[in-house]
Amino acid sequence: MGTYVFAWNPKLWNWPELGRERRRIAARGHVDIEWACGRTRAIEAGSRAFFVRLGVPPKGLIGSGYTLCEPWADVHWIAAKAALGATTHYLKLRLDFLSERPLIALDELAAPPFGRFRWAVRQSGMRMPSSIADALEPWWEERVAAVRR
DSSP states (O other): OOEEEEEEOTTTOOOTTHHHHHHHHHHHSOEEEEEEEETOOOOOTTOEEEEEEOSSSSOEEEEEEEEOSOOEEEEOSSHHHHHTTOEEEEEEEEEEEEOSSOSEETTGGGSTTGGGSOOSOSSSOEEEOHHHHHHHHHHHHHHHHHHHO
């Protein structure tokens, strides 16, 4: 299975359910959401997922989880694009951690080996190289454990 990066840009969407979804994770250990993944169609169910906050500071990794299904096409989430007939792909994600503020800042991700990946992705559903995913996982788990203490 691959590892994918999904982007949230508060400039484009303010994620009104963020607080409620964070509370659901605290109460039951996860929350299931639908998220757009642009043109990406080759994501397998069970793939690792990381969320990156972009657009406005603070920027960096804010969440993690797994994909629950393969992507499907539907009307674009941006109303102006939808009005023109544009579509995009969506999938369901099970998030096991979600924060409003990054656990790992974008500046920290500039260090090797993480700097080889373009974290400021232009669309959600970008596949992360396995070498970077393997290095990221223990660092992420360490940061999540520190927050949960």
